[in-house]
Amino acid sequence: MADYQLELRQIVDYPRCRIYREFIQTLIANRSIRTGGCSGLFYYVVLCSYANFRTSYRRIDGISYTVYPGEWICSIADITEWFRVRFHYQAFAILKSLQDRQLITFTRLGRGHIVKFSIIDWRRNNTALDYNCPCQKDSGFFFIPVSTATELISAGRASEMDVLLDLWISAIYKDQQVRGSEIGPVAYFRNGTRNPLVNYTELSARWGISRSSVGRILKKLSELDHLSLLTFPGRSGTVIYLKNYLSTMFQISDVMIDKEEVAMCLNLHVSVPDTTPPEASTISDEQISVSTGLSSVSKPHILFFIRKVLQALETQWIPCLSCSKSKYMLYPLSDDCTVGIEEGTVFAGLTICCGTGNPLYRFELSITPSAEVEGVCDHGKNEV
Structure with a gap:
């Protein structure tokens, strides 16, 4: 039997991030993380998670609709539930905001109770399959451009869910260009330093919230076991490692993070x-x-x-x-x-x-x- 040694590396310059639909479904169902914010990252990712990869047909109230790649058709009640808002007009306001940013287009059908939306540039970032087949909404994955996520997170005040998705999309694992990434999946915001150390002032500017809110949200996400915070004394800053990232993204066992090991890698x-x-x-x-x-x-x-x-x-x-x-x-x-x-x-x-x-x-x-x-x-x- 031939033996081989495999090593997994992620390239920091990769322009897209793979996101699993099942992971988004768990976030939608997680009521302990707040979604109220105006950056729109969470809402955009939710719509992407429901978009088709191939042409399919959906029957609503006795009418059959053709749904092409990058599109989906559903009731406004469904979108209201996904966005976790109370009223239909709030869901429509979010859709219009994303449309004004030229990220999606949507049409109201059936006296406004049915919505058909399309993700702009879907074919550029996700392979559109030619054959017709029903599209599963709770399995598989899709790609989102890192540049689009960065533009969204910078557009307004980030919610707790926006922050978690931003950290997830910014995670780097085993990239020689980023210090500390060989230890585990670390949040790196592509600032050219090749160092994942970040302070709360930088995160406050990135997420459009106060420094105290940054500390509160990160502490909450850490207590919910979504991330590990390694804070170093003085002006060194904080390193953020994602938990359950490897098991979700690569179906491999997650790793334990040791603070002393991180300190040595980052020259602290x-x-x-x-x-x-x-x-x-x-x-x-x-x-x-x-x-x-x-x-x-x-x-x-x-x-x-x-x-x-x-x-x-x-x-x-x-x-x-x-x-x-x-x-x-x-x-x-x-x-x-x-x-x-x-x-x-x-x-x-x-x-x-x-x-x-x-x-x-x-x-x-x-x-x-x-x-x-x-x-x-x-x-x-x-x-x-």
Whole structure:
């Protein structure tokens, strides 16, 4: 039997986002998340989730209607229920707002009780199938352009549901251009920094709400288990990871997010206590070998850093970390590898070996002593 290793990566420049209809149905049914807002992102996505991929026919009150790709026909009562508003005139106002933005067109039939709507540019973003067949509304997926979602979320005050969809559409997983995305699906708003760190002021401007509302909504979505918030001290900012993203998008198991691992990937500081308490660890000091060339950082601190790194790597299920025969060697790298590195930074290589055998894993680790706070160090990249 041939063995293969598969790696899943998402490209940050991909212009469209795949959204599953079943996921939208769960959002429509979730009454704990508010939908009242004027950005229109949630309403537009709901209409897209009902649009046809192929021509079909629907019979309403004894009349058969032809529904082409990108279209759907239903009662205004249905749309009122999807939008979660109380009155029909509110649903019509939302439809007109989306039509004024040239995102949809709609027609009122049957004295206004029936609505036929069409998604503009549907064929450009979603494949239109030629044959006739009924279209399931609770299965399959559709594509929405990221640019359209960005325009909508910037057009008005975002609701809680708009915020959740914006984070979902902005999620990046395993893209080398975005730091921290190899750990899990992270929200990145394509700001050119390649860094998912964001502060509440930026989110306030993006969503058209106050900073206090940003904090309240993110905390609520976190408590509802939709996302993980990793907030770092000072002016570093916050990193937002999506929960249940991988199981929904790729039908694979979701991952656990470790804050220390994220801090190392994003080059954020990790505090070292004045007295390092003994930790319950299967890795003994005898297994760790530190070169004398790294004397610029005290050995107790070096051992503290290595254990933090190994704890982060253990979450990635590296089997050698639980083996008593494994050896961990930290050594300085040549000057050629430290070109452009900040002065005072210790740039070292970390190798994991099986006993005295060949190296199994190699990593790079940078340690920068902080000039402002004693005992605080910045962890840099650790890449295979």
